Amino acid sequence: MKACYEYPKSREAFLRAARVIPSGVYGHLGPAEGCFVPVEAFPLFSSRAEGTYFYDLDGNRFIDYMCAYGPNILGYGDPDVEEAAARQRALGDCTTSPSTVMIDFAELLVDTVASADWAFFAKNGNDVTSMAVMLARAYTRRKKIVFFKGYYHGVSPWTQKLDYAGIIEEDVAHNIYLDWNDADALEETFRRYPGQIAAVISQPYMHGNFADNVMPAEGFWQKVRHLCSENGTVLVIDDVRAGFRLDLQGSDHYFGFEADLICFCKALANGYNVSALCGKDFLKNTASSLSYTGSYWLSAVPFAAGIACIQKMKRLNIPASLNETGKKLRDGLIETARKYGYDLHVTGALALPYLRIADDPSLRTHQAFIAECVRRGVFFTNHHNHFINAAMTDADIRETIEVADEAFRVLREREA
């Protein structure tokens, strides 16, 4: 039986953090939003990362199924990406005139992403989803934006909900929320608000939290595409989370349609801080007209890292390889769960699996399972999809299944 991890140094660091940082660790990496149940089962700070592993302050090693919530796609510290970044760093990063590596990166994206005629760079996913909405409004001179419930498009006020702290009615006054996969509701919405809808924004499939992830229904995207074109509405795909893990040409390409605007971040540069909005030619002039930039948005090192990352993803045919790894993980986990009488559901794309033990609607059993896995060095999270990376080996999957086996056994013994 594997010894369970303990985290005294993480706890100590969290106490320090709580004194000087709001929430200690805020956002999705923090224990509250990250749903660390119980908190004692989880590390709170890392000391280093390599390949598919990260190590916490107490020296515990974790097989990392969160991949920093997506950016780690090739493996932490991938040598090819690091070498490209180091080469560029020696030449210059944040400079008065941008490096031409920016052009190289844009050209590579236009060559790679099926629906891209141009690329615009920023730092975070939120930067480019916000730009997409501004751009759609500028182009159409309309106000309303359609969302599909369960969405996450960042943290700017327009992406948040009326009941969130700091949000006022005007921030979300033009948001329309529809159920995922309900193309008929979208059609009705276009009828109700003729000439008023600037954009429909959506993730390529529903990878919301606390619920099984849901793929698009047959013909859904084609109907959405048709309705947007018919009504002069911009179709925005938020591919920040799934981008490049499903299809190097974009998740719209994977599902057989073309977005007008598509947002990338996470897997774009293997952890280097860059995001990209790619778009169709007819929106390029309007994109030029926006007042939209940032101090570090044209830094060269992340561009060099992004180029190396995309080239390597192409060489390795990343979507196929992640799919294969994800399949081994899914099959192994489901079989192991079944052995102990648990009904484990694995939904969403295989490269971004969402786990849920369906026996217990309160999710307590699921949370207990996840905690036992984390204590034994497999970093799963409770209610968010996971991420597969290319550095994950068959040995890592085997170790994961062994840990899951032990975790399920512990649960059964506890219930007896």
Place this chain on the structure above:
Amino acid sequence: MKDPTALAYVNMYAILGAIPLLCRLDEQAAALIRNEKVSVGFSVRGGPAATLVFSDGTCTLRDGVQGASIRLPFSSPEKFNGMIDGTVTPIPSRGFTRIGFLLRKFMPLTGILTRYLRATPEDLSDPVFFDRSTTLMLQVIAGAVAQLANHDPVSRVSAGYIVDGNIFVGIDNGPHVALSAQQHRLAVCDAQEKDCLSYMRFPDMKTARALFDGQVNAVVCVGLGQIRIGGMISQIDNLNRILDRVACYLA
């Protein structure tokens, strides 16, 4: 930012709704109602209607004002809220002969409640008072959450994301409350933790109180393991958004 109708529901079911518990917890309050057999109905046009029934030394709150021996009508939620604030004096439409109860019993009763709910540091230094005050606050907050979830436009957004099932909020070795969510409407209910879909637990009265008083941050407390959350955490997440609104309404 406060909706007067939602505030009237909070005042009726969370604030006045705490009087039954007050009468069980506090000897002075219990003594005030000991031999009383009277009912006070509050009827708010465009808002709630409920009756506090005092009988055999106990107090209960029931919906509606039918049969109330004293009836206090209010022409608007604002007027009712004014009575709770002490800026409006109600005039009974029925029960003039029982007006002495209002002046000599009911008013002192609400005075005791106010002392517990707006406690001074000096009062809170008494451990018995501290426990009673915190117990009442927990009850009032739960009541306010339910009313805001159903009537406050912003909180209704949060309630719209709460899946069906009970939510447990409790203090270890202390009081607890539960809320039932059905079709995005919330109600205070009497459920144990094992019958709840999600839970939020405080280790002791002190931690709960510090959170109620806004002296500590809930997210940090979760990180430190001082507040335990689990189960269907999306319920707790949305409950916390309504708790923010409770703070706004009860401020």
